[in-house]
Amino acid sequence: MSVRLTAWTALRVLNQLRHDRRTIALILVVPSVLLALLCYVFNGRPDIFDQVGLLLLGVFPFTSMFLITSVAMLRERASGTLERLLSMPLHKLDLILGYGIAFAAVAVVQAIVAATVAYELLGLQTQGHVVIVLLIVVSTAVLGSSAGLFTSAFARTEFQALQFAPSVIIPQLLLCGLIWPREEMAAPLRAVSNVVPLRYAAEALDQVGTYPEPTTLLWRDLVVVLAFGVVLLAAGAVTLRRRSS
DSSP states (O other): HHHHHHHHHHHHHHHHHHHHHHHHHHHHHHHHHHHHHHHHHHTTOOHHHHHHHHHHHHHHHHHHHHHHHHHHHHHHHHHHHHHHHHHHSHHHHHHHHHHHHHHHHHHHHHHHHHHHHIIIISSSSSSSHHHHHHHHHHHHHHHHHHHHHHHHOOSSHHHHHHHHHHHHHHHHHHHHHHSGGGGSSSHHHHHHHTTTTHHHHHHHHHHHHOSOOOOOOHHHHHHHHHHHHHHHHHHHHHOOSOOOO
């Protein structure tokens, strides 16, 4: 593994994204627009927006980064770029970490833009500090990127890559506590939710919304989210092959 090659991979990915205006719009504009729409849906009920909007501040980046990274990696595979890169003195970890770093940088920008819109323009209020919210949102976006990199190995076309989105995202939305409190779910569903990474992100954000200082549960949940991201990145490295098919 080489730090120089990892950095080169990250810069290459960022340069590609810089020239893709639609992707930039999806990353920077769409989450803010959806939060604004949600604010108007709950017009007159800022208490509900503070609760639901805070959770969706983490869900939207997870969703968008999953879609972008899964399609981006699939393009690398389908175009033969991945095969050419792996024929070079480039370790799999250099490639996968380069992608992870690039999309982590994008996630930071996305989180700052979305949080600025939510707090400054839409009036979102939380007990905890916005910096903690940003830390959780970025971690959740990185988790989405890791999941996208991993699932792209099981698709042959961009359409197939997008088909994974409902099966990966919707169950997590249903079980993370956003739609219904986990404490009131049936016991089997609560058990399944324990292995759903988005559940821990939602719980961490709920802690920020409730308590002025970071809690032990918040830090535990954040570690779990990051652990899921690392495991999925490692799994993504295993799926890389020198020969595309």
